Amino acid sequence: MNEPLSGNFDKASARGLRARRFRGVPLRLLIPNLVTLLALCLGLTAIRFAFEDQIEWAVIAIAVAAVLDGLDGRIARALKGTSRFGAELDSLADFVDFGVAPAIVLYVFGLHEMKSLGWFAALIFAIACALRLARFNVMIEDHDQPAWRGYFFVGMPAPAGAVTGLLPIFLHLSLFNVPNVHAAAPFEIAYVLGIAFLMASRIPHFSGKSIGRVPREYVAVVLFGLAAAVLLLANFPMEMLVALSLVYLASIPFSIRRFRQMQRANAESASP
Structure with missing residues (x-):
């Protein structure tokens, strides 16, 4: 007597499972992942440009991928489209865009002058x-x-x-025209290893995610500054990348100091 009921129950369960399996995915979940995939394509394209000896286009592709990486998370939060899948995809794409691609570009540009030692520096960079x-x-x-x-x-x-x-590549391709010669390869290796150390270390760095809303009275100034930065970046991309890199590196001591100040203040407020 119970067999027909059991059969109907199994069929209903199967239909429910198929409905859940083929349920539509909201567009707000897809858009951030599409941005991440676009950044991944740029990272892979940078590797292609490096093999074709188009180093300038390779570094531009990586720089644009960095901009898109900063946007995909903000887009996901704005659209309420964050997901575990998106977080894992973003992490895998970041390794290709900012670990593998820069290591290969650096090796093709100048690290290869030092043979195995240059490849070692590229590997350490990707591992970090x-x-x-x-x-x-x-x-x-x-x-x-x-x-x-x-x-x-x-x-x-x-x-x-x-x-x-x-x-080092920005400096070579910019108006500074720093030569890419064999004698500079050891310094380039030391610099790349230093950046790798900073990535793998626990040294605090300012987080751009902490930037909140712009006060209303400063909106015009901020918009003017952004427009000027975009125009300069479009006309002098390598020089602007040199300036941004140096400014960021110069900010590290200030981030360490600010971190220690906040750490002490937090410890003092927590102590009875």
Whole structure:
């Protein structure tokens, strides 16, 4: 007597399972992932440009990928389209865009002059980026962190590491026209290893995510500054990338100082 009921129940369960399996995905979840995939395509294209000896286009592709990486998370939060899938995809794309692609571009540009030692520096750079991303993924699941730590990254962020790591190339391609010669390769290796150390270390860096709303009285000034920056970047891309890299590197001591100040203030407020 119970067999027909059981059969009907199984069919209903199967239909419900198929309905859940083929349920539509909201567009707001797809848009941030499409931006991430576009950044991934740019990172892979940078590798192609490096093999074709188009170094300038390679570094531009990585720089644009860094901009898109900063946008996809903000777009996801604005559209309420954050997801675990998107976070994993973003992390994998970041490793290619800011670990593998810059390492290959740097090796093709000048590190190859030092043969195996140059390849070693490129490998260390990519490994440091992977370790930085893995640590970031673990830390975002730690909900016990105090709120003030949100103003800082632990270690240099992967996009910043990729852009600042390409500084020797910016200098060569800019109006400064720093020559790419064999004698400079050891200094380039030391610089790349230094950036790798900053990514893998626990040195605090200012977080751009902490930037909030712009006060109304400063909106015009900010818009003017952004427009000027975009125009300068369009007309003098390498020179602007040199300036941005140097400014970012110069901000590290200030971020360390500010982090220690906030750490002491938090400890004093927590003590009885």
